[in-house]
Amino acid sequence: MNAQSNSKTLMEIKDLRVWYRTTRGNAQAVDGVDLTIQRNEIFGLAGESGCGKSTLAKGILGMVKLPAFVESGEANFYRSVSGSTAVASDLIKLPARDMRKMRWRHIAYVPQSAMNVLSPVARVEKQLLDAIFEHTNMSKKEARDRMFECLDMVGLEPAVARMYPHELSGGMKQRVTIAAAISLKPELIIADEPTTALDVNVQQVILQELKEIAADLGLTLIYVTHDMAVHAELADRMGIMYSGLMVEVAPVVETFKEPLHPYTQGLISSIPMIGGGRERMTGIPGNAPSPLAWPAGCRFHPRCPYVMEVCREKVPPMIEVAPNRLVACHLHPTPLSESASPADLSLPDWEEAVSQAPVVQAIQDIKEGGETAEELS
Numbered sequence: 001m002n003a004q005s006n007s008k009t010l011m012e013i014k015d016l017r018v019w020y021r022t023t024r025g026n027a028q029a030v031d032g033v034d035l036t037i038q039r040n041e042i043f044g045l046a047g048e049s050g051c052g053k054s055t056l057a058k059g060i061l062g063m064v065k066l067p068a069f070v071e072s073g074e075a076n077f078y079r080s081v082s083g084s085t086a087v088a089s090d091l092i093k094l095p096a097r098d099m100r101k102m103r104w105r106h107i108a109y110v111p112q113s114a115m116n117v118l119s120p121v122a123r124v125e126k127q128l129l130d131a132i133f134e135h136t137n138m139s140k141k142e143a144r145d146r147m148f149e150c151l152d153m154v155g156l157e158p159a160v161a162r163m164y165p166h167e168l169s170g171g172m173k174q175r176v177t178i179a180a181a182i183s184l185k186p187e188l189i190i191a192d193e194p195t196t197a198l199d200v201n202v203q204q205v206i207l208q209e210l211k212e213i214a215a216d217l218g219l220t221l222i223y224v225t226h227d228m229a230v231h232a233e234l235a236d237r238m239g240i241m242y243s244g245l246m247v248e249v250a251p252v253v254e255t256f257k258e259p260l261h262p263y264t265q266g267l268i269s270s271i272p273m274i275g276g277g278r279e280r281m282t283g284i285p286g287n288a289p290s291p292l293a294w295p296a297g298c299r300f301h302p303r304c305p306y307v308m309e310v311c312r313e314k315v316p317p318m319i320e321v322a323p324n325r326l327v328a329c330h331l332h333p334t335p336l337s338e339s340a341s342p343a344d345l346s347l348p349d350w351e352e353a354v355s356q357a358p359v360v361q362a363i364q365d366i367k368e369g370g371e372t373a374e375e376l377s
Ligand SMILES: Nc1ncnc2c1ncn2[C@@H]1O[C@H](COP(=O)(O)OP(=O)(O)OP(=O)(O)O)[C@@H](O)[C@H]1O
Pocket: 020, 021, 022, 027, 029, 047, 048, 049, 050, 051, 052, 053, 054, 055, 056, 067, 068, 226, 291
C-alpha cells in the first residue's frame, strides 16, 4: 500500500498488538501501541524488564515468529524517495521476501549480543561484504571501500577485516555488528540493548560512537534499553512502555525534569545516584503484572501511589497535554491549554506518595507483624 506522510515522519505505528500463544492463553505482550518516530531522531524505548520493548522492536522489524504473532495493527514505514515525501509500506503486511529486502537496506538491527549475528567460522570481511553484495549492485572495490569506511566509523582498524570473531573482544564484536548495520546506510537502525553485555567503560564509548554515527549519517535510531541513565545520555525523545502499552512519550529533557506519568516518575526515582548520598532508591512498589491477564482500567493502578477510583475502571487515553508531550494517565485528563495552570502538570512528591502507597503499607504491616518470606509464599 502506498501512502504519503508528513515528511518528518519516518514511522507510524498504529494500535499494534503482538501476542504470544501459550498453553495458558495469549500473552498480550504488546497490546495497543501507537507511536510516531521522526526522521533523524534518537528515540529511546524504555520500561522495566518484560514490558514488551523487544516484542515491539521485533514487530517493527517484521521479525515476529511463532509462538509470537501480530494480532492487529499497522507499522507504516515512510521510505524517502529522492529525498522528498516518502512512500509508505506497512511492514506488518509486507510479504516476507519484500521485508527481507527492506531489512538491512532501509532498516537495520543491532542485537543485544553480537554472538547472535556473527558467524564464528567466517572472517569479519566476508560477513560484511556478503551483506553489502546481497543488497546492492556495488563492485568489489566499492564494497571493500564501504566496508573499510564503516570499520573506521566504529573505531576499528582495517586489520580487523581479516580476523575471525573469536579473535575480537566483546566490544570489538559489538562494533562489527554496528559496522554491518550502517554498511548499507539504512534510514532506521533499531538497537535492542546492544551494549548491556559489555563493560561499563566500553559501553560508554560505543554509545558515544553510535550517537556520532547517527548524526553523521543522518539516520534515525530507536534505542531499546531498560537503563534510564543510557536514555538520558543518548536519546532526543523517549517512549516509556508499561504492560504492553506506551504510557508517556516526550523529549528526553522534559521526561527527566518533569515526568508526567507516575510510572516514569518511579523509573527515574530508581536510578542510582552516584555520589548522591542515597544508598537505596525509592523504586516502584509491587511487581509488573502478567501479560496473560492485565489489570482492568489503568494497568499501573495496583502499583500507583496516586491511584483514584476512575483508574481501576477506565483505561486512560493517550493525550497530548503539551506540544510533543503525550501521556496516558487520569491525572492529566486535558491538554495543557485547557487545564487551569502549568502547575497542574507537576506530580506530588514521589517518595512521600510511595511511602503511603497500599502495596508499601502492606509490606510494612507484614514486616511489623514479623512474618517471613516463607510464611507469605
Ligand atoms: N516466547 C514467549 N512466549 C510467551 N511469552 C513471551 C515469550 N517471549 C516473551 N514473552 C513475554 O512477553 C512479555 C514481553 O517480553 P519482551 O521480551 O518483549 O520484554 P522486554 O521489555 O524486552 O524485557 P527485557 O527488558 O527483559 O528485555 C514478557 O512478559 C514475556 O514474558
